[in-house]
Structures are given as structure tokens and as C-alpha cells.
Amino acid sequence: TRVEIFEHSKVSVFNKMGDDNELLGASEFIKDRLYFATLRSKPKSTANTHFFCTDDEFIYENFYADFGPLNLAMLYRYCCKLNKKLKSFTLSRKRIIHYTSYDQRKRANAAFLIGAYAVIYLKRTSEEVYRALISGTNVSYLPFRDAAFGNCTYDLTILDCLQGIRKALQHGFFDFENFDVEEYEHYERVENGDFNWIVPGKLLAFSGPHPKSKIENGYPLHAPEAYFSYFRQHNVTDVVRLNKKIYEGRRFTDAGFEHHDLFFVDGTTPSDLLTRRFLHICESAKGAIAVHCKAGLGRTGTLIGCYLMKHYRFTAPEAIAWTRICRPGSVIGPQQHFLEQKQHSMWVQGDLHRSKQKQQQLRQSRQQERNMACLISSVDDMSIDSTILKPPSVDENEFREEDMIPTQGDKLLALKGQRHPRPTATVLSIFAAFGRKLIGLKKKKKKKISMSLFFFNALFENYLRCDKFVER
Incomplete structure (x- = not known):
């Protein structure tokens, strides 16, 4: 299970390293494969175990007494390094141990690196990863501090950093596949x-x-x-x-x-x-x-x-x-405490902002539906009442064969189905197409033109009325 994967583990191979490399604690991230440990001195890799350390490779550039967390580029390079080791053929049968020293600043940054890797690539929650890092005999990690000169008044923990990474990942703020x-x-x-x-x-x-x-x-x-x-x-x-x-x-x-x-x-x-x-x-x-x-x-x-x-x-x-x-x-400095104080009000304002956006989108959608429904209704009414409105000189069967009004209705229904903002230019293009069809009709049968113009004018007037309604 996921819990078992992250349980604290004392790796038996460490027992062979001697008294000089007394093990403070080892955290298991991939069973029998990937571990994190704090050691007193540099160990030697064996036939079954590969050790590596990044304490002197990824170094934080401090302003004053600040020492981390390491930046996004260093985290990316660490992830590439670890992925390469896990995929390496020569290391495929070995346990891989990322070890760090007793230097509390370097240890905190090393823990952040492997912890963030587990969040990004092993899809673990921040809490699961942090429990693994502090499990067993592992001592607590030195919290990060701000870049101010003087005493630290606000602690930023490794868990805070892992949660920040996870939240940023959820919102798509970074993707190491194309970073x-x-x-x-x-x-x-x-x-x-x-x-x-x-x-x-x-x-x-x-x-x-x-x-x-x-x-x-x-x-x-x-x-x-x-x-x-x-x-x-x-x-x-x-x-x-x-x-x-x-x-x-x-x-x-x-x-x-x-x-x-x-x-x-x-x-x-x-x-x-x-x-x-x-x-x-x-x-x-x-x-x-x-x-x-x-x-x-x-x-x-x-x-x-x-x-x-x-x-x-x-x-x-x-x-x-x-x-x-x-x-x-x-x-x-005080800006850290300010953000703590503003957290709740920012959340409330954000919830209200998103609620207003949804309501606005809903109103716009309803206006579009009413507009389209009004246009469709005008077409339907003309189709139903055609026997009353048409002059006796027009042959009903010949008019239906031209298939003019259903074409308009089909286009309007298609617009309604798309649910896009009201496309005035698109609707006008439909009327233009209608007019071109009338010109062709005039060349064929002059008797039909007066009735067709009647429908054309009625449809256009209904459209204008709907348009004014939406604007109001």
C-alpha cells in the first residue's frame, strides 16, 4: 500500500558500513529501490547499493541568514539526475540512497529535493512525503527563514514547501516535461x-x-x-x-x-x-x-x-x-505575517469573485438562449401560419420544394446548439444568403417573389426586436 511504501525503513545494507557511518535514519520512497538518509561521513557504494549526495552540487545563494529552499532550476536538475539514476541499466539492481550530512541547512535542502521529487514524479501527497522524512529516529528539520537582516520571526517548513509545490503542480504553474x-x-x-x-x-x-x-x-x-x-x-x-x-x-x-x-x-x-x-x-x-x-x-x-x-x-x-x-x-519580515492575516479574507474574496463570474456567465448564456429562442419562434410561427398568410396565387407544394424556411431554422438551431455569444455578423450573413436565394428565385418564378419577400421582412424584423431586447 501507499502507506507501506513510505514507512520508515532501516536498510540492512547500511549495517555493513561500519561505525564511522552510523545511520541517523533512512526514509524509504520506493520499496527496495530509493531511500533518503543522513550520514556522518561519506559512504562507499557497494555491489548492491549506490550512494549519491547533492549537498555541494546544488547550493543556495543567500542574502543574509536565509539558506533555502533551493530554486526551481535546481529542483529540475535534481529531478533529472535522480530520474537518470533510476533508469540507468548499471544501477537497475541496486538500491539508490540519496544521503546528506549533519549540516542542518544542507540537510533541509536535500530533504526538500527528494520530497519534491516524490510529490512530482511518485504522485505522493505532501503529507505522505513529510511523514516519511520525519519517521523513525529522524530528527526534525531546520525550518527555512526569510532574507531579512536580523532575527527570524517566521518559520517556513519543508511541509509548507512540499504543499506549495503540490498546489503549483495542480494549477499547472510548471511542467518539467517542457521546462x-x-x-x-x-x-x-x-x-x-x-x-x-x-x-x-x-x-x-x-x-x-x-x-x-x-x-x-x-x-x-x-x-x-x-x-x-x-x-x-x-x-x-x-x-x-x-x-x-x-x-x-x-x-x-x-x-x-x-x-x-x-x-x-x-x-x-x-x-x-x-x-x-x-x-x-x-x-x-x-x-x-x-x-x-x-x-x-x-x-x-x-x-x-x-x-x-x-x-x-x-x-x-x-x-x-x-x-x-x-x-x-x-x-x-512583517510581510510574512501580513499574508497569514490576509489568508482568510483573500479566500472569501476569491470565492465571491468566482461566484460572480459564474453568475455573469449564466446570465450571458440565458440571454443567448432567449435571443436564439426568439428567432427560432419567429421562424416556427411563420411556418405554422403559412396557409393563412400566403396569397392564393402561390402553390403550397412548389414553395415547400424550395426548402427555404427550414434552411433558416436549421442554421438558427445550429447556432443555439453551439452556445456561443450572439454572432451578429453570422446572423446577417444568413439574411444575405436568403437574399441571394430570392434573386435566384426571381429568375425562375416571379409569382413566388412577393411571398418570399414577406417572410424575409418578417424574419428580419423579429431578429431586430430580439436584438434590442438583449441589449436592454
Whole structure:
């Protein structure tokens, strides 16, 4: 069973390693195949066991005392590495053990890597994976912290990170089958723009542009124009500035982008009014939104976190975790507690927003149905009353042979079945086709033309009445 797969397991092969490699604990992820362990020293692989360690391969670039979680590119490269080992012919009969050291920072990142792998590729729940990691004699893991200078006031656990990964996976925020790791690593670098997608195709976080591109004290600065090409290629339509004015916003607007100023002080939290304005901008934008403050970390990550909670029902820790996995260092100090406080209200607002959207879609659907029903009714009425309305000079059998009115009804029924928004141009094209048919009819039998024009005018007047009804 799934529970059995994740039960804590002391692997017998470890008993052969000697006293120097005393086993702290081993977590089993694939029975008799994949394990995670914390060891005192580097072990040697045997005929039955393959050991590997990533502590010195995937290294977090810290700001201050922060040490993780590792970013999305490192997680991707780890998954590729582990998948290659599991598929390797030479390792096919060996147990594979990912081991880490007693360094609590490296140990936490290693546990995050294999835990996220189990969520993504083994389809385990975050809770199942975390239970495996802390089972048996395994000691607890050091929680991650923010990139602020000073004491940590908020703990982000490995479980929070795994839940953030799972939530992002559920909403299609990433897919390692087509993930472009080179592009991610290129644009996250300061010299190449320093930006990351948090919600692909919707929300991009980047550091604030400067009046002109230059290198200042060894640090590359970018003017607004440096971003134009990438933004246009990726359908970014709006830019939101959260810091003080450094560049002229019209440099973006003159280039065809919408530019919004929502300033609040660095290191603080936004007001409710400003948060609502930001969410409204995101919900109204025609394309993606690029958000920046000064570094594109604290204020930027905080408001993006609000969007994640409102529209995807992320918890505050999940939102913080996912944002940091995409863009390390995001959400700092009191901003973490702010997201915790806003979680419930964001969920309520999100539920209300989705409810209004459904009601609006339902009203539009009903209007379309009424419009189509009105048109269809006019056609049906003319067909039923044709014996009363037709002049005696018209032969009933000859008129039906032309099969004109049923053709109109068939087209209207087809429109109703499609349930698309009212296609005025399509309906007018039907009348145009009707008119062309009348021209052909006139050439054949002049007696039929007056009756056909009567039906044509009646049908068109009914259509106009329906159209006005919908507009009201």
C-alpha cells in the first residue's frame, strides 16, 4: 500500500558500513529501490547499493541568514539526475540512497529535493512525503527563514514547501516535461534582467528599472527599454510599480504598455485599498502583469502572494514557499505575517469573485438562449401560419420544394446548439444568403417573389426586436 511504501525503513545494507557511518535514519520512497538518509561521513557504494549526495552540487545563494529552499532550476536538475539514476541499466539492481550530512541547512535542502521529487514524479501527497522524512529516529528539520537582516520571526517548513509545490503542480504553474531551465537561469541573473515568472503567463516579478542602463558599483542597472522586447514576446501588457518613482512611467506607456503606480514603503505591508487596487489591475489586464518594487522581492512577492491566495486558494505558507522557489528571497519580515492575516479574507474574496463570474456567465448564456429562442419562434410561427398568410396565387407544394424556411431554422438551431455569444455578423450573413436565394428565385418564378419577400421582412424584423431586447 501507499502507506507501506513510505514507512520508515532501516536498510540492512547500511549495517555493513561500519561505525564511522552510523545511520541517523533512512526514509524509504520506493520499496527496495530509493531511500533518503543522513550520514556522518561519506559512504562507499557497494555491489548492491549506490550512494549519491547533492549537498555541494546544488547550493543556495543567500542574502543574509536565509539558506533555502533551493530554486526551481535546481529542483529540475535534481529531478533529472535522480530520474537518470533510476533508469540507468548499471544501477537497475541496486538500491539508490540519496544521503546528506549533519549540516542542518544542507540537510533541509536535500530533504526538500527528494520530497519534491516524490510529490512530482511518485504522485505522493505532501503529507505522505513529510511523514516519511520525519519517521523513525529522524530528527526534525531546520525550518527555512526569510532574507531579512536580523532575527527570524517566521518559520517556513519543508511541509509548507512540499504543499506549495503540490498546489503549483495542480494549477499547472510548471511542467518539467517542457521546462526551459536555461531560460530560467538566464533571466534570473541580474545582468540579464533579474526576473522570474511566479504564475506563468500572468504574473512576473522583476527588479525595478532605472533611468538608463549602466553598471553602477559593479551592479548592472536596466532602463525600461531593456524589457520591451521580452515583454512583448510574452504578452506582458501591464507594469505595476510599487517603489518610489525612479524612471518616467510614460516610457512604458509610450511603448504601448499600461503603467500603474501603487507605492508603499519598502519593508512594510500594503493597505487594504492598495491591495484591492492591485488585484483589480491583475483581474482587468488583457495580458500578463510585470510587478516590481526596488529589488522585486519583498513588496512584489507580498502582493503576488495575495493574488495566489485569492485566485488559487494557496495558504499563506504555500504562497510564500512557491514564490521563494520561483524567486528566492521573496516576502520579507512583517510581510510574512501580513499574508497569514490576509489568508482568510483573500479566500472569501476569491470565492465571491468566482461566484460572480459564474453568475455573469449564466446570465450571458440565458440571454443567448432567449435571443436564439426568439428567432427560432419567429421562424416556427411563420411556418405554422403559412396557409393563412400566403396569397392564393402561390402553390403550397412548389414553395415547400424550395426548402427555404427550414434552411433558416436549421442554421438558427445550429447556432443555439453551439452556445456561443450572439454572432451578429453570422446572423446577417444568413439574411444575405436568403437574399441571394430570392434573386435566384426571381429568375425562375416571379409569382413566388412577393411571398418570399414577406417572410424575409418578417424574419428580419423579429431578429431586430430580439436584438434590442438583449441589449436592454
